[in-house]
Amino acid sequence: MRVFGRRGYRAASMEEIAELAGVSKPLVYLYLHSKEDLFTACLRREAAALMAAVRAGAGGPGKGGVPVDEGLWAALMAFFTHTTGNPDGWALLHRQARTHGEPFAAEAATLRTELTDHVTSLITRASTGPLTPREATALSHALVGAAESLADWANSTPAATPEEAARTLLHLTRPALSSPRTRRR
Amino acid sequence: MRVFGRRGYRAASMEEIAELAGVSKPLVYLYLHSKEDLFTACLRREAAALMAAVRAGAGGPGKGGVPVDEGLWAALMAFFTHTTGNPDGWALLHRQARTHGEPFAAEAATLRTELTDHVTSLITRASTGPLTPREATALSHALVGAAESLADWANSTPAATPEEAARTLLHLTRPALSSPRTRRR
Amino acid sequence: MRVFGRRGYRAASMEEIAELAGVSKPLVYLYLHSKEDLFTACLRREAAALMAAVRAGAGGPGKGGVPVDEGLWAALMAFFTHTTGNPDGWALLHRQARTHGEPFAAEAATLRTELTDHVTSLITRASTGPLTPREATALSHALVGAAESLADWANSTPAATPEEAARTLLHLTRPALSSPRTRRR
Amino acid sequence: MRVFGRRGYRAASMEEIAELAGVSKPLVYLYLHSKEDLFTACLRREAAALMAAVRAGAGGPGKGGVPVDEGLWAALMAFFTHTTGNPDGWALLHRQARTHGEPFAAEAATLRTELTDHVTSLITRASTGPLTPREATALSHALVGAAESLADWANSTPAATPEEAARTLLHLTRPALSSPRTRRR
DNA sequence: TATGAATGAGAGTTCATTCAT
DNA sequence: GATGAATGAACTCTCATTCAT
Numbered sequence: 001m002r003v004f005g006r007r008g009y010r011a012a013s014m015e016e017i018a019e020l021a022g023v024s025k026p027l028v029y030l031y032l033h034s035k036e037d038l039f040t041a042c043l044r045r046e047a048a049a050l051m052a053a054v055r056a057g058a059g060g061p062g063k064g065g066v067p068v069d070e071g072l073w074a075a076l077m078a079f080f081t082h083t084t085g086n087p088d089g090w091a092l093l094h095r096q097a098r099t100h101g102e103p104f105a106a107e108a109a110t111l112r113t114e115l116t117d118h119v120t121s122l123i124t125r126a127s128t129g130p131l132t133p134r135e136a137t138a139l140s141h142a143l144v145g146a147a148e149s150l151a152d153w154a155n156s157t158p159a160a161t162p163e164e165a166a167r168t169l170l171h172l173t174r175p176a177l178s179s180p181r182t183r184r185r
Numbered sequence: 186m187r188v189f190g191r192r193g194y195r196a197a198s199m200e201e202i203a204e205l206a207g208v209s210k211p212l213v214y215l216y217l218h219s220k221e222d223l224f225t226a227c228l229r230r231e232a233a234a235l236m237a238a239v240r241a242g243a244g245g246p247g248k249g250g251v252p253v254d255e256g257l258w259a260a261l262m263a264f265f266t267h268t269t270g271n272p273d274g275w276a277l278l279h280r281q282a283r284t285h286g287e288p289f290a291a292e293a294a295t296l297r298t299e300l301t302d303h304v305t306s307l308i309t310r311a312s313t314g315p316l317t318p319r320e321a322t323a324l325s326h327a328l329v330g331a332a333e334s335l336a337d338w339a340n341s342t343p344a345a346t347p348e349e350a351a352r353t354l355l356h357l358t359r360p361a362l363s364s365p366r367t368r369r370r
Numbered sequence: 371m372r373v374f375g376r377r378g379y380r381a382a383s384m385e386e387i388a389e390l391a392g393v394s395k396p397l398v399y400l401y402l403h404s405k406e407d408l409f410t411a412c413l414r415r416e417a418a419a420l421m422a423a424v425r426a427g428a429g430g431p432g433k434g435g436v437p438v439d440e441g442l443w444a445a446l447m448a449f450f451t452h453t454t455g456n457p458d459g460w461a462l463l464h465r466q467a468r469t470h471g472e473p474f475a476a477e478a479a480t481l482r483t484e485l486t487d488h489v490t491s492l493i494t495r496a497s498t499g500p501l502t503p504r505e506a507t508a509l510s511h512a513l514v515g516a517a518e519s520l521a522d523w524a525n526s527t528p529a530a531t532p533e534e535a536a537r538t539l540l541h542l543t544r545p546a547l548s549s550p551r552t553r554r555r
Numbered sequence: 556m557r558v559f560g561r562r563g564y565r566a567a568s569m570e571e572i573a574e575l576a577g578v579s580k581p582l583v584y585l586y587l588h589s590k591e592d593l594f595t596a597c598l599r600r601e602a603a604a605l606m607a608a609v610r611a612g613a614g615g616p617g618k619g620g621v622p623v624d625e626g627l628w629a630a631l632m633a634f635f636t637h638t639t640g641n642p643d644g645w646a647l648l649h650r651q652a653r654t655h656g657e658p659f660a661a662e663a664a665t666l667r668t669e670l671t672d673h674v675t676s677l678i679t680r681a682s683t684g685p686l687t688p689r690e691a692t693a694l695s696h697a698l699v700g701a702a703e704s705l706a707d708w709a710n711s712t713p714a715a716t717p718e719e720a721a722r723t724l725l726h727l728t729r730p731a732l733s734s735p736r737t738r739r740r
Numbered sequence: 741t742a743t744g745a746a747t748g749a750g751a752g753t754t755c756a757t758t759c760a761t
Numbered sequence: 762g763a764t765g766a767a768t769g770a771a772c773t774c775t776c777a778t779t780c781a782t
Binding site: 381508538 | 562566650654655690694696698699700701702703704705707719720726727728
């Protein structure tokens, strides 16, 4: 994952991967079959970890009773905490997966759909006005993009914390999506 | 640019590039020296074109007196119009450049800094409350990320228009950024 | 033997051989030392089995008094019966052994010499005219080649029997080899 | 062709082939695309050369007026002359092609079918008695096998000439197929 | 100005073979 | 007596790059 995240799929060599893992190339092939399989395995593991973190932080949609804002805040904190603590994995998901064609792009698209769906549901509940499904989807993409960009920013800015990233995003969006005073639940 | 944008830096072959250009490989080397130089040249040209489009749309620094919203709207329209009309170039800048390490990442970072600086100045003028420089920078990253994500969304969604992308982004941000009295429509 | 006969020496993998044998690879090495040794062992076993079958069929050197034609017929029947009943072994001896260079070619040559010597003695006794040793040897090679080819033909032709192969070969050769007075049936 | 004929398909390395040809490996790939293509090309060239030699020697089936025996003799001379003068090509066709599975076996089978068909037509005309098609086919296989074996014998026996091989084969078969005195045409 | 022809270097992958247990 | 786990070496194939013309 580290080698893929830093060098990219094509530029990463199985040699270097094996070396970093402290094993021989044939062993890597014994367990992971091919470069493609290996990359896919990395992708899936990172995607699952990220989604798990976000869901755990945000509470599933069924977890009622939590104020919307608190849910959003927790989801964002979980997201940024995870990406900040795992920059190589984040690079893998956000950059490498989407850049190297099929079948990886499909894998990345799956994750992104999960993320935007998650966000769409939060948005729909939080919006101050009515939203068509298409508007909600577009807004989700904008929000997820902003979060992704802030994750990169946090990873490359000294002393940037997950809190700061989450606060920034809320600062940007809260007025549009909800006002703490007027909307609860 | 087309080949790089579609295949990625590593997967693009000089063979295919020369063929698409209708010349021989040695000619490509004669004028552009190496794959790396060629990619860098593509990057720079695309970055310059995008920045020029955005600046022209938003009004240069000298173009004072334009209402903030109109400036933002025009900048967004210029951005989305450019990315929508030039998807390969956009893929080059947004994905390939940042994915394949140095020296390309530096090139991409330069463009991004120009963009966020530009946006920072707009934000600072538009904000409803006082912002520290760091807050402004972080917000810019969030905004630019949202715009990038919407550009991808527009490029992959049928019937999505630059207007729709720009409207979405304004919908998300205007309350936070513009003063109540400038809100219209 | 099965794996070697079907895949060829190079394409056969020790993995597959061990698997088919129902043991682990190290065990194969424990008993048979190397791929080369293993192949040689297969070769020798098959060669011995074929020669034994032919000798038993033809009557050993001690079994005098048998009419020449009967001896030839029995030898051919034994040969075709063995190759037809053991196609993998036959492929091993006839094709693989001679195709993969030293030291296997030598092993195959040994078998072939035994066969042609055997045939030479039969021919010498059966010839209608006087033969120099060299003529006899050349004739043996021709005969053995015809038999080998018919063995392949029988193995790849539906409903072909050892009898049919033997009959074909006798049809071709009897006039040249047997004396008019011994012709029967 | 030389490397394939001596080492076998699998054991031949593109490295060695290129070296023997006095060029670099990539050049071989530039012109011949893959090991499989290269081998197939060798096969086809050798097969075509052999068939051309035999047909030229024997005269096509339409070339009437030539005594059958003379046609047979010429065909055999052409065959043995070709195989004797081109032992690597002969090894390629007779051994390697048939030993290394598809798609090469099919190529070899094509050649063999051409040869046996050719021989079948000669046999049918030359036979002293009536033959069913199946008998003729089986006899062809026997004859071709004998010829193949004699070709190997001639290639590995000092001072063996094409004449000697052809004479041997005729000696073996003439009585069964035709008597010079009783059959002409 | 332009290119046909050629290659050095390195990629992913496989496999006979061997420890440590 | 038997094997799970591991690897050195070699293979086919690709590609950025450069002469000679």
